[in-house]
Amino acid sequence: MSETFVDLGFVTAPSGVLVLGMVTWIDEWRELGEPLSVRAGAAAKAGGGHFQEWECEAVAVPAAAGRPLAVRATTAPSAFDEEPTIATLEVELGLPWPAGGDRPVLLGDLPVDRGGMVVGDAVGLDAWTGPEDEPVDGLADLSFWGRYEDEAHARFGGERIPQPGGVNGPYGWLDLPVGEAAARETEISTWRGGLPGRGVATMVEPHTDYFRFRRVGLHHPLHVGAIEVGGCQVLGIDWCQGDHAVRHHGGRDWGQAFPVTLEADGAGGTVLRWTIPPYDEDEGAEEA
Structure with a gap:
């Protein structure tokens, strides 16, 4: 039976190197020595591959630099x-499948990050700005x-x-200047004495890339959001x-890491594929 894919959007990779990585750790690469683009470039130069340091994991492959690259699932x-x-x-990937090749090429495997996954240009x-970074637009949401x-x-x-799903969310404001969001939070949190248990909780969420992709994808059935990062369109x-x-x-x-391969697309091109096998309830019960 043939697979039925849904379109998720597209990404751009002007550097010619595409990355599939774990969102939580994207901003951590630069704290560990060589930046993500250097590590990804080395993997792509070898034809593609998985690389890891500490909790940070990603796969990088060569990709066409001059065109949008479709993403589907x-x-x-x-x-x-x-x-x-x-x-x-x-x-x-916008690249031809090598002549004479007929089998998928295994690049490695990746776990599913609790914070999500990202597909985009290595450079x-x-x-990428993570949860502890400054907002890219100087704005924040307050709830x-x-x-x-x-x-x-x-x-x-x-x-x-x-x-x-149409569920009522918390009260609040979107797209406030960060200083104004902080001032309003202080005013609300000190209302009724500002003591624990007073019955009002507050949260300020600065517009980092980590936050922006989640907000954009909030109403997508698969929680997918496209944002611009470093002048490139990426999908979170x-x-x-x-x-x-x-x-x-x-x-x-x-043991929850799943294969990432290069495969022929049936029309002479190459795709990057990450495959998560069906859930085995018996296996899940044994692990529990």
Whole structure:
């Protein structure tokens, strides 16, 4: 039976090197010595491969530099709630499949990162901003919730922040200047004495790349969001936390790493493919 793919969008790779990596650790590469682009460039020069240091893992491959590269996926029911989740991720590389080759080329394997995955240009991703970095646009989102959220809303204002499935999210504001978001948070958090248990919690989320892709993909059925990083379009793929806890918790240490290959696309081209096999309930029960 043929696979049915859904389009997720496209990425650009002007450096000629494409990376599939774990979102949580993208900004950590530069803290570990050589930047991501140097490591990825070496892997791509060898035809593609997996590289790892500490918790940071990624795969890099050569890719066409002068055109958008389509990204698509097949889906399978989540082990958590049976909602669709990615089973196969495939990225068009814009390069010909080598003559005479007929078998997939195994590059290595990757675990599913709890924070999500990212596909993008190696040099562009050197500029990726993680949760502890400064916002790329000077803005932040502020939300508040809790026992006295309605009273806080009546006093301070704000709107319901949209959530997937039409569920009412917390009250708050989107796209505030960082200083204003911090000042409003202080005002709300010190209301009613500012003591623990007073019934209102607050959160400021600066617009780092880590936050931006998750916000853009909030209403996508597969939690996919396209953003610009380092002058390149990248795709971030968030992951349902319930599905991750049931299926992928433990990652590589528990044998939860999945093959990444180069394969022919059936039309003379080459694709990068990451394949997550169907969930085995018996295997999951044994691991538990």
